[in-house]
Amino acid sequence: MENYVIKQARLINEERVDILVENGIIQKIAPCIETSYETLNFQDCYVSAGWIDIHTHCFDKFEIYGDQADFIGYPHGVCTVVDAGTAGSDTIDEFYQQVKNAKTRVYSLLNISSPGIFAQDELADLKRLNQEAIVQACQKYPQFIVGLKARMSKSVLGDSGNQPLIFAKEMQKFVNLPIMVHIGTAPSVLENIVDMLDEYDIITHVFNPKQNGILDKGYIKDCVYQAIEKGIILDLGHGTDSFSFETAKIAFQNGIKVNTISSDIYFKNRINGPVYDLATTMNKMLYIGYSLAEVIRCVTVNASKALHLDHLGSIEVGKTADFTVFHICPQDIELTDSLHQKVTMCHYLKPDYTIVKNHLYQIEEDK
Ligand SMILES: [Zn+2]
Known part of the structure; x- marks a missing residue:
């Protein structure tokens, strides 16, 4: 399915347009396009x-x-997944071979530690920080590695303090890629991390309920405002332990919103919750009070900008023709955060089709 027209596509701003795709690229967007190509119509x-x-x-x-990318991606309306540091320079070859033919697009944030997450305390031994191996990996896979990942929390760091992040910032000068920093239990403390990061770097797990999170006794820490001022990107990174409705709600009431909504999904929190899929995480932000347009921006244009995936993320002439088709379901849904807090919302967003790598997939009813 390389050439087709989506007829009267309903955009998030309620505009209706025809979208002409040729060779997997959006070629024309207009109120009405006449062609002999296959037409798709997604009605409302x-x-x-x-x-x-x-x-x-x-x-x-x-x-x-x-x-697996194809368990978390296209069957759930997700065209592109970015693996956040499971692989390091020791394992990136194997990871690339495994995912290069996936139906879902896959990119990697290379763990700054050579073994990646396999070590679990991957930053506890500074000998695992290998400058040459990182540069080599980034040169070998310039289209695949889109950033670096540093998990800056106690169980990962051991006694390494801020050294791994100092190293990551140094590496950035060589590879010129954004760094995603996972925050969790101190050390390292959030204030230090914000100090060390620059515009376009990413902090993930922003709404985690831990002491070293964005709140101090229910108030937003000053360093969070400093992070926003600096242009640091705030990413949700739900995960098993890292999303609290309460934290997200207090942030929202104080005008603090994430730039990107991500799931931190893997098989256990996909099957047993509380993550399940990206759409469920997006629904939680609708519950918090984000508008539908904001939620969609967080997983499209904001996500593509954060990792310089310039060919993705918007419906524009010249961009890759990846689309997610979804509707708002007027039914109750129960949502659960990482603290087992449950809320009910009376409508929710539900993906219906995924178009990625020139294939159209209908999303099954039962996830
Ligand atoms: Zn993660």
């Missing part, structure tokens, strides 16, 4: 650029914390 569903999940784990070699 919305059509957005293909959803991008910038924090996932989809390298199933790592049994404890892995999954």
Whole structure:
């Protein structure tokens, strides 16, 4: 399916347009396009650029914390998944071979530690920080590695303090890629991380309920405002332990919103919850009070900008023709956060079709 027209696509701004695709690229957008190509009509569903999940784990070699791109991606309306540091320079070849033919698009944030997450305390031994190996990996896979990942929390760091992040910032000068920093239990403390990061770097797990999170006794820490001022990108990174309705709600009431919504999904939190899929995470932000347009922006244009995936993320002439088709279901849904807090919402967003790599997939009813 390389050439086709989506007839009267309902965009998020309620505009209706025809979208002409040739060779997998959006060629024309107009009120009415006449062609002999195959036509698709999604009636009253919305059509957005293909959803991008910038924090996932989809390298199933790592049994404890892995999954497969095609289990978390296209069957859930997600066209692109970014593996956030499961692989390091030791394992990037194997990871690339495993995912290069996936139906879902896959990119990697290379773990700054050579073994990647396989070590679990991968930043506890500074000998695992290998400058040459990182540069080599980034040169070998310039289209695949889109950033670096540093998991800056206690169980990962051991006694390494801020050294791994100092190293990552140094590496950035060589590879010129964004760094995604996972925050969790101190050390390292959030204030230090914000100090060390620059515009376009990414902090993930922003709404985690831990002491070293964005709140101090229910108030937003000053460093969060500093992070926003600096232009640091705030990413959701739901995960098993890292999303609290309460934290997200207080942030929202104080005008603090994430730039990108990501799931931090892997097989366990996909099957047992509380993540399940990206759409469920998006629904939680609708519940918090984000508008539908904001939620969609967080997984399309904002996500593509965060990782310089310039060919993705918007419905524009010249962009890759990845689309997610979805509707708002007027039924109750129960949502659960990482603290087992449950809420009910009376409508929710539900993906219907994924178009990625020139294939159209209908999404099954039962996930
Ligand atoms: Zn993660």
